[in-house]
Amino acid sequence: MKGFDFDFDFIKITATDVVDIFLVAMLIYYVYSLIKNTLAVNLLLGMFMILIFWFMVDKLNMNMLSTIIKKFMDVGIIALIIIFQPEIRRFLLLIGKNTFLQKNKAWWGYLFGTKNIEVNNLIRIRPIIEACKSMKKSRTGALIVFVKYYDDQLFANSCETIDSRISKRLLESIFQKNSPLHDGAVVISENKIKSASCILPLTDNDTLPPQFGLRHRAGIGISENTDAVAVIVSEETGEIAYAKQGRVRMNVSFGELEKLLNKDF
Numbered sequence: 339m340k341g342f343d344f345d346f347d348f349i350k351i352t353a354t355d356v357v358d359i360f361l362v363a364m365l366i367y368y369v370y371s372l373i374k375n376t377l378a379v380n381l382l383l384g385m386f387m388i389l390i391f392w393f394m395v396d397k398l399n400m401n402m403l404s405t406i407i408k409k410f411m412d413v414g415i416i417a418l419i420i421i422f423q424p425e426i427r428r429f430l431l432l433i434g435k436n437t438f439l440q441k442n443k444a445w446w447g448y449l450f451g452t453k454n455i456e457v458n459n460l461i462r463i464r465p466i467i468e469a470c471k472s473m474k475k476s477r478t479g480a481l482i483v484f485v486k487y488y489d490d491q492l493f494a495n496s497c498e499t500i501d502s503r504i505s506k507r508l509l510e511s512i513f514q515k516n517s518p519l520h521d522g523a524v525v526i527s528e529n530k531i532k533s534a535s536c537i538l539p540l541t542d543n544d545t546l547p548p549q550f551g552l553r554h555r556a557g558i559g560i561s562e563n564t565d566a567v568a569v570i571v572s573e574e575t576g577e578i579a580y581a582k583q584g585r586v587r588m589n590v591s592f593g594e595l596e597k598l599l600n601k602d603f
């Protein structure tokens with residue numbers, strides 16, 4: 339290891355330090371990209387202010403105040419886990435999704451057959467794209483959520499179970515204005531339309547444009563809290579929006595939609 343060491347007398351940087359700094363920089367970048375534009379930024383700023391205040395109080399030897407803040411900080415890690423639960427969950431999902439095996443699709447192709455995956459994707463995605471095209475034309479509002487792992491608990495309360503093959507006509511009839519199931523979201527998972535009429539958690543992101551109503555807020559909300567992506571067809575404009583990890587892409591073309599779903603679903 340000696341060959342990698344730089345000794346500037348006052349500062350000694352080893353190869354391990356360089357790797358350490360690199361990893362911390364990556365960690366900060368990942369955390370930043372996860373919490374950007376969310377309420378978590380304000381929470382983090384609040385905690386940072388408390389830390390600075392604590393540091394000052396400690397330096398000024400204000401023992402009582404310092405002890406109170408210290409007691410608060412002692413349980414801080416548990417509070418942090420509770421407050422940042424959605425972000426921690428998303429962070430772990432992000433790491434899982436970016437691991438070597440997941441990223442290197444060639445390995446998946448080799449192990450499970452790329453052709454099959456592509457063919458399956460087309461079978462799943464085409465009817466959805468066709469349904470979106472027709473709903474855009476007829477200005478039918480729709481919210482379709484794609485989840486990798488269907489969480490019964492998350493969808494148990496409000497949803498109507500469908501458990502059917504994905505079909506254009508079924509999607510159209512669910513969202514048709516007179517259908518009893520048209521309110522709420524359709525959830526697609528494991529190659530099936532799992533449920534309809536689902537009430538989803540709304541995002542509390544206050545930086546979203548004011549024209550975003552409940553449908554968009556519900557689509558963004560579910561993508562914030564889980565690994566789900568959501569396709570939203572606006573009833574007002576017919577515009578297609580795509581929500582992922584709490585962020586929304588507006589005015590998505592059908593070509594783009596196909597690519598996005600192929601990648602994420």
Ligand SMILES: Nc1ncnc2c1ncn2[C@@H]1O[C@H](COP(=O)(O)OP(=O)(O)OP(=O)(O)O)[C@@H](O)[C@H]1O
Nearest residue numbers: 479521522523537538551552553554556572573574
């Ligand atoms: N929590 C929820 N979960 C799922 N769907 C919801 C939820 N709240 C509202 N919706 C759906 O959104 C519809 C109302 O949409 P709203 O007009 O507020 O949305 P919007 O984002 O402005 O979209 P649009 O452009 O289609 O009007 C409801 O009829 C219902 O189907």
